[in-house]
Amino acid sequence: MDRIRIRGGNTLNGTIHISGAKNAALPLMIAALLTEDTLTLHRVPRLADVRLLQRILGNHGVDITVAGKRSGQNGRDGETLRISAKVIADTTAPYELVSKMRASFWVLAPLLARCGEAKVSLPGGCAIGTRPVDLHILAMEKLGAEIAIDAGYVVARAPKGLKGGHIAFPKVSVGATHAALMGAVTAKGDTVIENAAREPEIGDVAQCLVKMGAVIEGIGSSTLKIKGVPRLHGAEHAVIADRIEAGTYAMAAAMTGGVVKLAGAxxxxxxxxxxxxxxxxxxxxxxxxxxxxxxxxxxxxxxxxETEPYPGFPTDLQAQLMALTTRARGTSIIRETIFENRFMHVQELARLGADIQLHGDTAEIRGVDRLTGAQVMATDLRASVSLVIAALVAEGETTLHRVYHLDRGFETLEDKLKACGADIERLSSH
Structure with a gap:
């Protein structure tokens, strides 16, 4: 299992090129299930989650080719995927695949829309909270689907196709908004989605669906109006820049001092x-x-x-911000309102010398004069990168274990930081 070793104390100076957003790339890949034609996606980040989703889509009979570098293209431009779901070979998403990545549950809506049926495993537990799928099910039922839970699977049927409906979410959910959109675009009639999530990644997916022939009004707002069309066609789309990656490197630069340009943010x-x-x-x-x-x-x-749905402060940057505040002159307060277990990085930051007290959903961080290197362990994707930010200023050497969490969401992180002066290297285990 790989580790990352960081020797703290160097300032960051230079340019970091921001990759395509993981949180847009994954639902965009899933949206390819909605059409028989080829969907071409540019600037797809090279991430473990993208590779895993390729395998999951392959299970449904989807062909995916990764295009080689074009003339003048370099590694920082991500990859081009050509995704063809001409024939859906299987409408079941088994537990062994869905359990590895929660976002793969999102295949439910496009499989149901395209084939009139889907059987998708419930995702099970998750390190940062339960994140239930009840709102996905609500959305599909509002579009006329019959839903049953059988032996840990969501079994959905719409033998005559989905039909337009009125979906009012009781709370904001990114995943359920994606599901509602994908179900509604080819449903018979009109659909209104109220209290829709407004994240830029949802807007990016909606823009791609419009290129594929969907009719969507209100993109970027909390009310989406969709006029169903009989079918979608192929399209070409470049994934939006990753705002979470941009925010992460902004905090790394702020932590160490220096001047960093985030190109493409x-x-x-x-x-x-x-x-x-x-x-x-x-x-x-x-x-x-x-x-x-x-x-x-x-x-x-x-x-x-406090963390809030977009346009508020994102939960996906809470851990990174906490790392930054460990060196502030005074006491900071961070309240996590989105996920109930998203403070698992606190104990690991404490190993580096951070002074953090937890009070339910609120963390009280008293700034310290110095952090010191230690052995630390990543517990989830965002927590892992918060430890990198803290290690960049910690005295001595820090070794981060379980870096596979990092590889799920950050493309060539150590290369990007090293190019700006960080003393960081990956240690491969043999």
Missing amino acids: RIDTLDEVMTVMRSSGVDVEAANDGLKVKRNGSGLAPIKV
Whole structure:
């Protein structure tokens, strides 16, 4: 099992190129199930989750080719996937595949829309909370599907096809919004989705569905109106820049000092993140094709933040922000309102010398003068990168174990940081 070793103390200076967003790439790949034609996706990040989803889609009979580099293209542009679901060979998504990645449950809606039936395993437990699928089921039932739970599987049927309906979510859910969209675009009649999630990645998927022939109004808002069409066709689409990756590297730059340009970052998707960082004393400004981050000379100020659905502060950056606040001059308060178990990084940050007290869904972080290197263990994707941010300033050497969590969501992380001056290397186990 690979490890990452970091020797702290170096400032970061240079340019980091932001990859395509994992949280858009995965549902975009799943959307290919909606058409017999080929969907071509550019700027797909090279991630373990993308590879796993390729295998999951292959189980349904989907052909995926990874295009070679085009002339003038380099590794930072991600990959081009050509996805063809001409024939759906199997409408069952088995437990052994769904249990490895929760997002694979999202195949339920397009399989149901395309084939009139689907049998998808319940995802089971999850390290950062239960994240139930009841809202996915609600959406499909509102579109006329008959749903039963049988031996750990969601069995869905719509033998005469899905039909338009009114879906009002009792709470905001990214996954359920994706499901509702994919179910509604080829349903008979009109659909209204209320209290839809507004994340930019949902907007990106909706824009791609429009290129495929869908009729969607209200993209980017909490009310989506969809006019069902008989079929979708193929399209070509480039994945939106990853705002979570951009925010992560912005915090790494703020932690170490120096000046880092985040090339390709979409500033319009980072408003709240930039507001919080500026309040902590970090200079964040627009640059040509991206964002420039530098920490001013007076150190980091404490902050008070709670995670919220977009456009609020994202839960996917909570752990990284907590790492940053461990060195602030004073006490910071971070409240996690999205996932109930998303403080597992706290104990590992404490191993580096952080002073953090937990009170239910709230963390109280007292800034310390120094962090020191230690052996630490990644517990989930975002927690793992928070440990990298802390290790960049920790005195001595930090070794991060279970880095497969990192590989699920960050493309060539150590290469990007090393290019800006970090002393970081991957240690492969043989």
